[in-house]
Amino acid sequence: MEAILEPSGILNLRRTAAPLFNDSYLRALRERDENTENHFVSYFSRPVQLKLQARLRSPELVKDARQETFLRILTYFRTGKTLDNPASLPGFVHTVCHNVALELLRGYTRHDQLLENAPEPADSAPDPEDRAAAEERKQIVRQLLGELADKDRELLRRVLLEEEDKDSVCREFHVDRGYLRVLLHRARLRFKAALLQSQKHKGPNKK
Structure with a gap:
């Protein structure tokens, strides 16, 4: 063995x-x-x-x-x-x-989404707890975007928040789709880690 x-x-x-x-x-x-x-x-x-x-x-x-x-x-x-x-x-x-x-x-x-577990817009979540969770995730996304270099922050904002065409944005920023995939995946990992850390601080009663 x-x-x-x-x-x-x-x-x-x-x-x-x-x-x-x-x-x-x-x-x-x-x-x-x-x-x-x-x-x-x-x-x-x-x-x-x-x-x-x-x-x-x-x-x-x-x-x-x-x-x-x-x-x-x-x-x-x-x-x-x-x-x-x-x-x-x-x-x-x-x-x-x-x-x-x-x-x-x-x-x-392959194409990787930053927020595959992202909440629906607040309007579709009447439950106060769901609204609070959605707002918390939005705050984490804002914080993570704020920690990026200007170019990466703007690239992610245009692709994820503005939902612009990825190929057009890549051409404008002079990067390829591979760079964008890596950037998205790294952002997703950091979002997940930040969310787990936030839940840890809040204690075991909240999901």
Whole structure:
């Protein structure tokens, strides 16, 4: 069972003696223990980075995929889930990292929407909670757009908010559709991370 089919740094971590991934370690992750979470990210950071660099060409995509990988894993444990075998944690990290990389590769080769889970306009959501959620998402989008470079912000605004023709906008900005796809995918990942962070701060009672 020690067979390693590829030179993955993550899987090779199974051979190391420390840290001891046991029930206590996973329990600390479920309880959002800050020291344990920091140790987890630090311990797996380099092997995750190397695995992503072997699959994704863009340094920006690698950066976003790394963030998404750790976000998914920490969210998994924070929701109370665990692993039957604590020693399989490196393999679990490897699987999540692999899946994130595949999603990014697919996103690079097909049209990707920033807000695939975006709410309908407020007029069609009479429920006050739905209105509040819609407004919160709009605020997050505004904040994320404000953090972009002028060119990228205007490009996304024209494509997503103004719904202008993508080919025409790309020609005007002297970029190709591949650049736009990457920009959309990175924005989508950041939106998702910001939304999860916002929900985390509000507590478990709200979706």
